[in-house]
Amino acid sequence: MRVAALSGGVGGARMARGLQRLLGHHLDVIVNVGDDDNVYGLGLSPDLDTVTYGLAGIQGPQGWGIADDRFGVMDALERFGVDTTFRVGDRDLATLLHRTNRLAAGAALSTVAAEIAEALDVDANILPASDDPIRTRIRIADGAWLDFQDYFVHRGHSDDVIDIRYDGVESAAPAPGVMEAIARADLVVIGPSNPPLSIWPILAIDGVVDAISPKLTVCVSPLIGGEALRGPADRVMASLGLPPGTAGVITAYDGLLDAIVVDPSDADPGIPTDVEILTANTRIADIGASTRLAQLLVSRIP
Numbered sequence: 672m673r674v675a676a677l678s679g680g681v682g683g684a685r686m687a688r689g690l691q692r693l694l695g696h697h698l699d700v701i702v703n704v705g706d707d708d709n710v711y712g713l714g715l716s717p718d719l720d721t722v723t724y725g726l727a728g729i730q731g732p733q734g735w736g737i738a739d740d741r742f743g744v745m746d747a748l749e750r751f752g753v754d755t756t757f758r759v760g761d762r763d764l765a766t767l768l769h770r771t772n773r774l775a776a777g778a779a780l781s782t783v784a785a786e787i788a789e790a791l792d793v794d795a796n797i798l799p800a801s802d803d804p805i806r807t808r809i810r811i812a813d814g815a816w817l818d819f820q821d822y823f824v825h826r827g828h829s830d831d832v833i834d835i836r837y838d839g840v841e842s843a844a845p846a847p848g849v850m851e852a853i854a855r856a857d858l859v860v861i862g863p864s865n866p867p868l869s870i871w872p873i874l875a876i877d878g879v880v881d882a883i884s885p886k887l888t889v890c891v892s893p894l895i896g897g898e899a900l901r902g903p904a905d906r907v908m909a910s911l912g913l914p915p916g917t918a919g920v921i922t923a924y925d926g927l928l929d930a931i932v933v934d935p936s937d938a939d940p941g942i943p944t945d946v947e948i949l950t951a952n953t954r955i956a957d958i959g960a961s962t963r964l965a966q967l968l969v970s971r972i973p
Contacts, residue, residue: 672694672697672857672858672969672972673694673697673698673699673852673855673856673857673858674690674694674697674698674699674856674857674858674859674860674968674969675699675700675701675852675853675856675858675859675860675886676690676698676699676700676701676859676860676861676862677701677703677859677860677861677862677864677870677873677874678700678701678702678703678718678722678862678864678869679702679703679705679706679718679862679864679865679868679869679870679872679873680703680718680721680862680864680865680868680869680902681721681733681734681735681901681902682862682863682864682891682893682900682901682955683700683702683718683722683862683863683864683869684718684721684722684724684725684726684730684734684862685725685734685863685955685956685961686860686862686863686891686955686961686964686965687700687722687725687726687795687862688725688726688728688958688961688962689955689958689960689961689962689963689964689965689966690795690860690965690968690969691726691793691794691795692958692961692962692965693962693965693966693969694795694965694969695794695795696794696795696796698794698795698796699795699796699798699848699852699856700722700726700795700796700797700798701798701799701800701849701852701853701873702718702719702722702784702797702798702799702800703718703800703864703869703870703872703873704716704718704719704780704799704800704801704804704805704872705805705806705807705819705837705868705869705872706718706807706819706820706823706868706869707804707805707806708806708818708819708820710757710759710767710820711748711753711759711767712771713764713767713768713770713771714767714770714771714774715767715820716770716780716784716799717735718869719780719784719787719797719799720735720763720766720787721734721735722797723784723787723788723791723793723797724736724737724791726788726791726793726794726795726797727788727791727792727793729791731760734901734956736759736760736763737760737762737763740760740761740762740763741760741761741762742758742759742760742761743761744759744761744764745758745759745760756824756825757820757824757825766787769783769786769787770783770787773786779802779846779847780799780801780802780846781798781799781802781846781847781848784797784798784799785797796848796852798846798848798849798852799846800845800846800849800872800873800876800879801843801844801845801846801849801876802844802846802847803839803842803843803844804839804843805837805838805839805840805843805872805875805876806818806819806837806838806839807819807835807836807837807838807868807872808835808836808837808838809822809830809832809834809835810832810833810834810835810836811830811831811832811833812830812831812833816836817830819868823868828902828903831906831910832867832903832906832907832910832911833910833911834911835867835868835871835911837871837872837875840872840875840876843876843877844876844877845876845877845878845879849879850878850879850882853879853882853883853886854882856886857887857972858886858887858888858889858968858969858971858972859883859886859887859888859889860888860889860890860891860968861888861889861890861891861924861927861928862891863891863892863893863953863955864893864904865893865899865902865903865904865907866893866904866908866913866920866923866924867907867908867911867923868903868904868907870923870924871923874927880927883927884926884927887929887971887972887973888927888928888929888930889928889929889930889931889932889949889968889971890920890921890924890928890930890931890932891931891932891953891964891968892917892920892931892932892933892934892937892953893920894916894917894919894920894933894934894937895934895936895937895953895954896934896936896937897915897916897936897937900954905919908920908923916937916939917931917933917937917938917939917942917948918939918942918944920933921942921944921946928946929946929947929971930946930947930948930949930971931946931947931948931949932949932950932951932953932964932967932968933948933949933950933951933953934950934951934952934953934954935950938950949967951963951964951967952964
């Protein structure tokens with residue numbers, strides 16, 4: 672069996688951990704790159720690193736960064752008056768340094784992602800959605816367009832989002848291995864990630880939706896009781912005009928889904944949809960819960 676998982680943020684990374692435990696190298700994780708940026712002069716790929724650290728079993732307790740990391744470099748930068756709102760641990764910083772040096776030497780992002788995964792003994796295949804730069808931009812209520820990290824980290828994702836665009840996506844191609852991973856998958860899984868911020872940038876890449884459409888596709892809802900467990904998914908979906916709750920998640924994927932896995936509190940039998948609604952524990956911070964969810968997902972494969 673092979674599974675292609677679309678992932679962004681902590682939720683997608685946590686789901687991928689359980690899938691990796693079941694499938695090993697038969698899992699391909701296609702990761703959002705719309706959040707990528709530069710910080711402290713270094714190449715930042717937060718979703719790639721969150722997935723990689725999660726699959727390596729070294730993620731921090733909050734779901735990102737590296738467990739028991741130190742912040743000596745951040746403390747030293749503060750002495751020079753540098754804004755260190757975006758906190759990067761010392762071991763995490765080594766990843767950014769390696770990525771920056773390799774990209775400057777001409778390596779593709781997908782090559783570097785594979786190198787980092789191999790160095791950290793990750794079994795699954797981690798694929799950036801594209802090697803080309805795609806940058807998610809957020810329009811807030813006063814009409815200003817913000818870089819993603821400005822909106823999410825520096826402003827604490829507190830602004831209402833009235834529009835989103837993905838700069839560069841029109842000319843971006845899927846990274847090597849992405850289309851092949853979808854083509855050979857027995858199941859495509861969309862992680863419990865923020866649909867507009869984490870998954871739509873992947874789906875906006877030319878050819879990706881067409882490749883997924885004929886595949887058995889299951890989404891894990893990012894909502895519990897109609898709200899995001901963490902992050903602004905429910906607020907962003909509402910401000911962009913999507914329906915509340917499970918209906919909004921189904922609408923966000925516009926005919927792609929065969930089934931959706933939701934928390935029991937979100938299992939509304941009155942939703943007018945042809946999508947099969949499955950209920951399960953979607954609180955998957957621990958590996959046991961993530962594995963049980965993965966077992967349910969894999970059981971959908973005929």
